[in-house]
Amino acid sequence: MTRILKTSGFLGLTVMMLVGLYQNMLVASQGAAPAWMVGGHAHLGVLSILAIVMGFAVDALGVAGRMRSAVTGLYVVGQWCLPVTVWLAAGFGLAFLHPTAFLWGLCLIAAMLLMAYHTATATGGATGRPRAGAPADD
Numbered sequence: 001m002t003r004i005l006k007t008s009g010f011l012g013l014t015v016m017m018l019v020g021l022y023q024n025m026l027v028a029s030q031g032a033a034p035a036w037m038v039g040g041h042a043h044l045g046v047l048s049i050l051a052i053v054m055g056f057a058v059d060a061l062g063v064a065g066r067m068r069s070a071v072t073g074l075y076v077v078g079q080w081c082l083p084v085t086v087w088l089a090a091g092f093g094l095a096f097l098h099p100t101a102f103l104w105g106l107c108l109i110a111a112m113l114l115m116a117y118h119t120a121t122a123t124g125g126a127t128g129r130p131r132a133g134a135p136a137d138d
Helices: 002-030 035-060 065-091 100-121
Strands: none
Touching: 002 035, 002 065, 035 065, 035 100, 065 100
């Protein structure tokens, strides 16, 4: 599961960089990039960096089982759907999608709350202390 988070993070950064290059082209030729494009670009960049960090944090804190799956699934859905909603709703005139941004934000918040809960209640080897062996990535 952490491989999914890390891969999603690096893929998101790649997409964010491509969008950034496109924005640069717009600025060079027209003088401005649309605000909706800049907002989605920023969201995807920050959320992608955090996806990579989350991938390492899930391993380091020993998050396992359904909690691990929930954190990964909720985070990846929020990471991609939030900026795509901004791009589609504002950029392509699909305003009916705006309310879904709250849903994607709640997915991200839930993933963080699960991590906070796990961190606060972990016992034994799940406290972030180094383990004897290297954990296998799933």
